[in-house]
Amino acid sequence: MKLLHTSILAGIALCGGLLPASGQVALRITDLYDEELAPFYHGVASGDPLPDGFIIWTRVTPPGNIRPGTMRRFPVQWKVATDPELNQVVASGNALASGETDFTVKIDVRGLPSDQTFYYGFESQGRQSITGKTKTAPGELVDQLKFAVVSCANYEWGFFSGYEQISRRTDLDAVIHTGDYIYEYPDNASYSSPEIRDLRSLFPRNETVTLKHYRTRFANYHLDPNLRRCHQQHPFITIWDDHEFANNAWKGGAENHNPRKEGRWKKRKNSAIRAYMEWMPIRSEGTSIVRSLSYGPLMDLMLIDTRIEGRDIQIEDVNNPLLYSANRTMLGIPQKEWLKTELATSTATWKILGNQVIFSEFNIGFTADLDPLVTGDFLESQFLDLWDGYPAERSELVEFIAGEDIDNIVILTGDIHCSFAFEVADPAFGNVNYDPATGEGAVAVEFVTPSLSAANFDEEIGEFFTGLVEDVINRPYPTTNINYNPHMKYADLDRHGYLVLSVSPQQVQADYYYLADVLVPQTTESWGAGFIVAAGSHLLTPAQAPAPPKAVQDVPAP
Template sequence: MVNTSLERRTLLKAAGTAAGAAAVLTPLGLASPAHAATTVFQHGVASGDPLPDGILLWTRVTPTDESRPGSGLGPVVAVEWHVATDPGFAAVVRSGTVSTGPDRDHTVKIDVTGLRPATTYYYRFRYGATTSPVGRTHTAPAYDTDLAHLRLGVVSCANWEAGYFSAYRHLAARGDLDAVVHLGDYIYEYKTGEFAAAGRVVRPHQPANEIITLRDYRIRHATYKTDPDLQALHALVPWIITWDDHEFANDAWSGGAQNHDPATEGSWADRVAAAHRAYAEWMPVRLGPDARIYRRLRFGTLADLSMLDLRSYRSQQASGVAVDDPNRTITGHAQLDWLLSGLATSTTRWKLVGNPVMISRLDFGTLPAWSLGPLATLLGIPSNGYTVNPDDWDGYNADREHLVNFLRANRVSNVVFLTGDIHSSWASELTTRTTVQSPTAVEFVVTSVTSDNVDDFTHTPPDTLSLAIAGVLRAANPHVKWAELDQHGYGVLDVTPDRCRMDWYFVTDRTKADAGAYLARSFSVDNGVARLHEEVARLHEE
């Protein structure tokens, strides 16, 4: 039984087939590969972490029947790779050969360098006589480029068993994205049926058991990589990703997780090592020493993007006045210093932060605790009010206040947090108990691709109970400008020198593979301020 007392789903409750890789070629308008490509390269191709002079490329080969994911079997093989400036590969600019085998689950990762900034490239892999689907990617602009526009897809929380990844399909169909930012929960660790679509498994994942071992994590990653919509989006645009908890286990912290029992599931360190290794093999991401995933990418003079890791270094979740303890941390001291230094020294117009869990305060009750002054201390009330979700930054007040105070003291402006995790949509201004009338940054929270939210947990019709809950939350939290608790979908962040706008798109039915999508809401923040304003939603359906 899943204990939800320390997870983001508590907030919501308290508030009331594998497909062939040929599908990835459709958006490119290229010819479908031979059947052999869907057998050898059945997990598609991907790119990630664009730099001005380089890009990371990924694929997996299945050279023999026994070389299936997680098997630990099969031969060591040589795989060719080619990068060209045209989809027909008449102008190949980089190429090489790399070996792979069972020691890395037959995955292939190439960190290509020596490329031109702001350039579209096409890439492919070849094993023997079989060629992979063709992928398209592009490098970042040079750091000193006065970039006029940046558009990012933003996604989070894609649970295979809860539905289809239509959000990825609609993002792929746009054809106007510079990159996709994935904020975590790319996979889920649960056993079959433990966390599905309101209790119903739409499509069973593999393995059926909860994933704990290296073999388990490899098979689960492989299952996700067979989704045709996920493959399509990976093949069309580079991804910039970080992990949250479900890449390991629910409500993970540096020394354990809510969904990990050492008595029956073994060492937490062993489980994390297995998850890290499978993630490094299967994801198009650069990991540093000790599996460090926090890093920063830059897009000319317009924006940089700091991607955070809020699991590996955090203190264990707590409640009550413990959330104010300055010795507890969500980021770890080294990462927080890295983040603050990067924000203070950035020379870009916008400072984007890929933030896996919500940073904006949520007060509950008619009066926030900070307004009670000495009475709050007497009563033992946490300085930012009681929280039912200590897994978010609300459970780590000291880190949040240190960050906000630093931004104010150093006059760092144009900070935008991009957040996932809580399976709902929010537009908020970042304040603390001492900065209620003077926000320091803004936060855009995107909903889940498929994972359950309020109507699913409460088994109520959409836009009924959740509307009342959202109204109560907004009344108690004036810095929250919008909250929507029922829908599934994705975001599109549109950045210019003058403003940063998030468009929220919702899919019509996560349980249907052909679900449509529609633009639901848009909020913007202007250059030099930390105040949100709603834009009239442009009628748009996909």
């Protein structure tokens, strides 16, 4: 979303542009290296679990001044074991780290037993990497699955203490990242916290545009000890959003891309994709992140791309009649048909959808009378980067789900730097078939995870106005006595954190965890709220306590 400066409340659109700042510190990215980890400075990672395997990843940093793209190669040995000491080896092999892939190494390990914890490591140049922990997905029915769900980690807006808290958990099946894993903005710019920006030097100093830029930014993120620890302890399942490319990206460009100054969008997009596929533990096939992962009869996880695969350019005015065109698409026809097929043919109890931007209807224009400088149409127009900007396609999907009588769909979303819980009804306000008291008329539920560190409403528009908006956004509005978001069962606009999704045959529970202070490297967390949806229902009910932990806990990687 595009940051507004018209008034205090107009700053409600969070993901905005920047202006470069002065006073940059003369550091190099190598100053962030922990020499005890050489040459595996960026740690290890795993991802995309299958019932018989997973991806394992590392990066071998070349000695001296060898540049990416050179033909120099480094032999790498890898192994997977059932014990943290890596003595009980069940798989091993050799690989090469070369400049062609920025000296990153990805191994698709297969042929392993399902629903089991494993440990892995790499060796190169006579040195050992840290040991990572990962696990295979279940092939049979299990009693419970648990996932941490995260998004929006702005390196210069806060320390990654949320990743550190997630790394401490010992019963997660994976971390689902819904996007904005990196941000493209330059170092020490206005979209960073003045309290810590000089403590969190960002590389490259400029905005990421070229392949080298994106590679360097990913390298910078992977050097963060909290993120490195989180990758070490859990497999990640990731999708990108816009900031892995540029703010408000679509298939043919982005709000934060100037072709005259920054060159062709296609080249920048391809560079961003290549760096992402190199640096993330994703099972990459070509240039798409669209895929489905099975967690046995209990759950199918479907991962979509609402950014660059098929999205038409955003419309920026709710009064533009083209906004409601049946031809406007967020997904593109091939991906939309793929998603429909996946939903219709899934035999799993739960269908979980990894999605970037809010799918549910999001009404905000009614709050305009809190600020005399804005109108309702103006405010509503700031959120057309969401599925609200593609209402015909959203209605098509909702009607498809209802027509096919597909039950137990849970949508996981990030992007907006706030916490929400929705019952998905289209349109939620004015749908005579939707009953907020019973959930009848809804077709799914949606949980929106807060930002891990990127600016919340209060950090953009101030605590006072954030409090006013939060008090009325899903309650009867004082002047009209109308609830303009009756399907929005929970809203928190000003806390950083993540959610934990607990999946059982009987229900799904989303627990929101909030961080005490992201301006320090380590912090405490607290349970803020939880919401439950029972199998066969679309009614969200508040939880009285977090979902119980798994009976069997993992032994952490050392």
